[in-house]
Amino acid sequence: MGRMQDIMEKTDRLGAHNYHPKEVVIERAEGAMAYGVDGREYFDMLSAYSALNFGHCHPEIIEAAKAQLDRVTLTSRAFYNAVLGDFYERLCAMTGKGMALPMNTGAEAVETALKTARRWAVDVKGVRDGSQEIIVCKNNFHGRTIAIISMSTDDSARRAYGPYTEGFRVVEYGDAGAMEAAINENTAAFLVEPIQGEAGVVVPPAGYLAKVREICSRRGILFIADEVQTGFARTGRMFACGHEGVEPDVYVLGKALGGGVMPVSAVAADSDILGVFEPGSHGSTFGGNPLACAVAIKAMEILERDDYPGMASEKGAYFMDRLRGLKNGSILEIRGKGLLIGMELSEDAAPYVKALIKAGVLAKETHERVIRFAPPIVISREQIDAAFDRIAGVFDGQRA
């Protein structure tokens, strides 16, 4: 067996099978490109589900990480560290919020937002503890913890994990009227993805976010935007809520915040909301660690300095336009915003994905019939053209 086969065999034999990876073994990557152990070169069109907005190994982010590695990496929150305050300052400036709470993974940030909303309902609205309700959307993806899969409508994410966490109401995504009808005196919040990424790059009807924002304000519930995947420029705005000029009460952030280097997540909101926490009420050993903060600060600096939203918007429009020119009877729709693009097919996407990978394009299907094209935002126009040629070779005028 070759080295690649050996690695895949060992990984499959010893690791739990909670993933079914494509047959690519990456050993090195730079910018928009990844390189396999077999020497093959790939355009990365998944970007680790938008965690790699800066591309692989962005030199300035790697440099910031290395500099921090030589100083201090972990202090725990038992003590102050020299970087956390600067992390808060940047994140608050970017989100326009007065406070932030750092965690590590996106799921932890979602859990933090759920706790925030439940406490806020009790402490501020006077809802009886144990009765709080949170409204979520059908086909949501917010992570993998027990509480989070309890609000999922995806059976493969939920099966045999009961008993489930109570207190969630599920409404149709994109239907503001259904959301309002689900509100009662115990409702704490509405939690929503501005674009549903995992559901297959589902863009809600225009005006939806503005409408639910208005409803949340009028009915006195929190509007929580899960921007873990859409945030930090991916969709052509710094935050996807910005497409409708909307500010949520609570931002849930992760993925790209870690610069493609570290798991870094956070919740950002004003102090009348995040002020519900007192010492001991929530925490994380690694949350807010100096290495994570140093990486995130540099990532946020680059996002603003280099106008990543502008880049994603412009490159996304160009790429989407090219994809729309593909001639293949099985392509039903090309949709998305910025560089978060979904291609919906009338048939199983897996054979196409296999052909794409063979042609040197890393992509993955989401729900059987959608392929997501979400390259690093640093991808150049020439690279988009080169990747497109390979994509066209798979799709144009033929079936997989």
Ligand SMILES: *Cc1c(COP(=O)(O)O)cnc(C)c1O
């Ligand atoms: C990826 C994702 C999460 C979970 O993030 P993890 O870091 O994998 O825990 C939550 N919400 C959305 C919208 C995501 O895309």
